[in-house]
Amino acid sequence: MNPILEAHGLGRTLAGERPVVLVHDVDLTIERGCFTTIVGPSGCGKSSLLYLLGMLDRPTAGSLLFEGRDMSGLSGDVLAQTRLARLGFVFQFHFLLPEFSALENVMIPMRRRGRLAPDEVRARGFALLAEMGLEGKERKTPDKLSGGERQRVAIARALANDPALVLGDEPTGNLDSVSSARVVEALRRLAHEEGRAVVCVTHDLDIAALSDVRVEMLDGRVEKVTDQRAGR
Amino acid sequence: MNLRGISFLVSIAVRHLARRKRQTAVAVSGVAVGVGFFLAVSAMMIGSQNDFVEQLIEAAPHVIISDELRSPSPQPGTRRFGEGAVDLRGYKVRTEVRGIKGWQGIVEAANAVPGALASPSLTGGVTLRLGGHEEALAIVGVDPEVETKISTIEDQLRVGRLRDLETVQGGIIIGEELAARLGVKMGDIVAASTSSSKARSMRIVGLLKKGQAMISSNSGYVLLREAQSLLGRPFIINRIGIHLDDPYAAQEVAARLEQRFGYKAESWQERSSEFLSLLVTRNVIMYSVVSAILLVASFGIYTVVSTSVSDKRRDIAILRSIGFSERDLQLIFVLEGIMLAAIGVIFGWMLGYVLMEILASLSFPIAGEDQSVPLDRSTRQYVIAAASSFIAGSVAAWLPARKAARVDPVDILRGAA
Numbered sequence: 127m128n129p130i131l132e133a134h135g136l137g138r139t140l141a142g143e144r145p146v147v148l149v150h151d152v153d154l155t156i157e158r159g160c161f162t163t164i165v166g167p168s169g170c171g172k173s174s175l176l177y178l179l180g181m182l183d184r185p186t187a188g189s190l191l192f193e194g195r196d197m198s199g200l201s202g203d204v205l206a207q208t209r210l211a212r213l214g215f216v217f218q219f220h221f222l223l224p225e226f227s228a229l230e231n232v233m234i235p236m237r238r239r240g241r242l243a244p245d246e247v248r249a250r251g252f253a254l255l256a257e258m259g260l261e262g263k264e265r266k267t268p269d270k271l272s273g274g275e276r277q278r279v280a281i282a283r284a285l286a287n288d289p290a291l292v293l294g295d296e297p298t299g300n301l302d303s304v305s306s307a308r309v310v311e312a313l314r315r316l317a318h319e320e321g322r323a324v325v326c327v328t329h330d331l332d333i334a335a336l337s338d339v340r341v342e343m344l345d346g347r348v349e350k351v352t353d354q355r356a357g358r
Numbered sequence: 359m360n361l362r363g364i365s366f367l368v369s370i371a372v373r374h375l376a377r378r379k380r381q382t383a384v385a386v387s388g389v390a391v392g393v394g395f396f397l398a399v400s401a402m403m404i405g406s407q408n409d410f411v412e413q414l415i416e417a418a419p420h421v422i423i424s425d426e427l428r429s430p431s432p433q434p435g436t437r438r439f440g441e442g443a444v445d446l447r448g449y450k451v452r453t454e455v456r457g458i459k460g461w462q463g464i465v466e467a468a469n470a471v472p473g474a475l476a477s478p479s480l481t482g483g484v485t486l487r488l489g490g491h492e493e494a495l496a497i498v499g500v501d502p503e504v505e506t507k508i509s510t511i512e513d514q515l516r517v518g519r520l521r522d523l524e525t526v527q528g529g530i531i532i533g534e535e536l537a538a539r540l541g542v543k544m545g546d547i548v549a550a551s552t553s554s555s556k557a558r559s560m561r562i563v564g565l566l567k568k569g570q571a572m573i574s575s576n577s578g579y580v581l582l583r584e585a586q587s588l589l590g591r592p593f594i595i596n597r598i599g600i601h602l603d604d605p606y607a608a609q610e611v612a613a614r615l616e617q618r619f620g621y622k623a624e625s626w627q628e629r630s631s632e633f634l635s636l637l638v639t640r641n642v643i644m645y646s647v648v649s650a651i652l653l654v655a656s657f658g659i660y661t662v663v664s665t666s667v668s669d670k671r672r673d674i675a676i677l678r679s680i681g682f683s684e685r686d687l688q689l690i691f692v693l694e695g696i697m698l699a700a701i702g703v704i705f706g707w708m709l710g711y712v713l714m715e716i717l718a719s720l721s722f723p724i725a726g727e728d729q730s731v732p733l734d735r736s737t738r739q740y741v742i743a744a745a746s747s748f749i750a751g752s753v754a755a756w757l758p759a760r761k762a763a764r765v766d767p768v769d770i771l772r773g774a775a
């Protein structure tokens with residue numbers, strides 16, 4: 127076990143006249159070098175859980191340990207800084223900034239972080255896009271790219287600051303099977319070859335079958351966690 | 359955040375603005391027009407004000423001591439026995455001979471003030487007569503040597519020089535309008551008389567230009583000795599004009615001299631206090647108009663930034679997920695406002711410069727003289743215009759930018775997923 131993220135009794139309830147429970151009492155450990163998938167019927171709270179794990183949303187119950195540090199009660203600025211330096215998100219609808227070229231989109235996290243000199247940022251941007259098989263598309267704006275290409279740009283961007291944890295919310299949900307396979311292959315490589323923790327929400331059971339750990343959710347709860355590595 | 363981080367936020371703001379060129383152009387023009395017209399209007403307002411104040415300062419001595427007293431001096435009887443047990447009544451009241459007593463001492467004291475030069479003079483009324491025509495004239499008897507140093511009379515002469523009073527027996531300088539009414543020209547002889555003296559002949563040695571704001575068309579200049587004898591008041595003077603190297607010390611110098619000698623000493627500020635307070639009102643009006651223009655300009659900025667925030671909610675969510683903080687997002691949109699203001703200021707400066715060039719090239723005939731518009735083209739106005747635009751722009755952008763900071767990325771992501 128090499129945990130990077132630990133959830134204990136994690137819960138998220140929307141306050142209101144009739145409170146809505148999105149996530150309830152989740153205990154979960156995410157490991158480095160491991161490709162984890164979260165599956166479950168639509169509306170069962172997969173995205174909600176992913177937002178909590180990615181510190182985009184704050185839990186209303188329980189605690190979250192990231193790299194051994196209790197993240198509850200930290201300021202928004204600290205959480206933002208953690209996302210910037212340690213996390214990478216990929217969403218279903220690629221979410222690239224439309225005014226920026228593929229290369230510029232990939233450079234955004236690096237430029238915001240300001241660690242690298244401009245030419246280093248540029249070189250790394252080219253390298254990340256090349257790794258995703260996007261050579262020659264660097265100058266294209268998102269509207270000139272196909273869905274699969276955009277999603278690979280989004281993955282390259284998620285990797286810009288060399289994150290320890292990559293989170294995907296149905297990253298293949300909008301792609302044809304060929305593109306989908308390439309994206310999944312890329313995500314698996316991130317975990318197995320680069321030692322990152324990768325967590326992906328998906329409703330594609332083929333993808334879930336390819337993953338190391340499979341988390342099944344129902345009605346906001348984690349029903350079952352299956353480690354699929356043993357059999358291979 | 360380091361400098362690279364900030365410059366990146368700037369570049370994001372630039373992209374946002376580049377996306378909405380037309381709105382950006384409108385907002386920028388609003389600021390530019392506001393700044394440009396502020397520069398042109400304030401240059402005129404301040405220029406004419408400076409011109410006017412300069413005239414106020416230079417047209418007459420900076421301090422004038424006259425033979426009036428602010429409060430009548432006590433009679434000698436009361437002065438000596440003021441608190442006595444016996445109430446003195448019916449003693450002979452002394453009538454004061456008008457004129458400044460001991461004026462040589464005052465002139466000496468005034469000249470002792472650093473940068474000050476005092477010129478004693480005697481003013482009084484005479485009647486000028488030529489043929490059957492009569493005109494009243496207020497004459498000022500001066501020492502031309504000193505008077506030229508303390509006033510601008512010399513510049514106001516159409517013909518002749520003040521010094522000519524010394525060389526021509528019975529010389530007099532009068533206004534050209536008065537001369538026209540009397541039908542006299544340079545070198546002509548007129549008769550001058552007062553109620554107590556018989557007429558004597560005076561020769562016109564100079565003519566004052568008409569339309570001088572500070573000099574009445576019915577005043578004239580003669581030699582001090584001439585005035586004293588003409589008015590029957592030998593050795594008396596009733597006015598001491600003092601010129602100061604620093605005109606703004608006038609109030610203080612006047613107060614000191616009045617305190618010491620008792621005679622009313624008026625500074626130019628006191629003499630023109632009504633005009634000066636009028637200028638304050640003018641400035642208040644000017645700055646109110648400018649504030650209104652900038653307010654309108656900031657509406658443009660508000661609109662651009664506000665629509666930018668609503669259009670970019672998706673981008674805001676993605677930037678937040680990447681690790682931009684609430685403050686970063688707020689800053690991006692405030693920067694948009696500041697940039698709109700900055701571009702507007704640059705165009706506004708150019709517009710203002712052009713407007714001022716046009717104004718400077720104009721000249722109007724006023725009272726027969728070609729006069730150009732007095733302009734104050736100091737950099738201070740450029741700085742004021744820029745600073746107020748930046749403040750207006752930041753505030754106008756800050757209001758919608760707060761909304762950007764409050765966007766909850768999870769709401770947006772859920773909606774899209």
Ligand SMILES: Nc1ncnc2c1ncn2[C@@H]1O[C@H](COP(=O)(O)OP(=O)(O)O)[C@@H](O)[C@H]1O
Pocket residue numbers: 140146147148166167168169170171172173174175772
């Ligand atoms: N703001 C909200 N108000 C009410 N219900 C919500 C809100 N946001 C999400 N939900 C509900 O919470 C549940 C969990 O949503 P989500 O985490 O997106 O599920 P999943 O990703 O598994 O499809 C869904 O049933 C959804 O309708």
Ligand SMILES: [Mg+2]
Pocket residue numbers: 172173174775
């Ligand atoms: Mg979902």
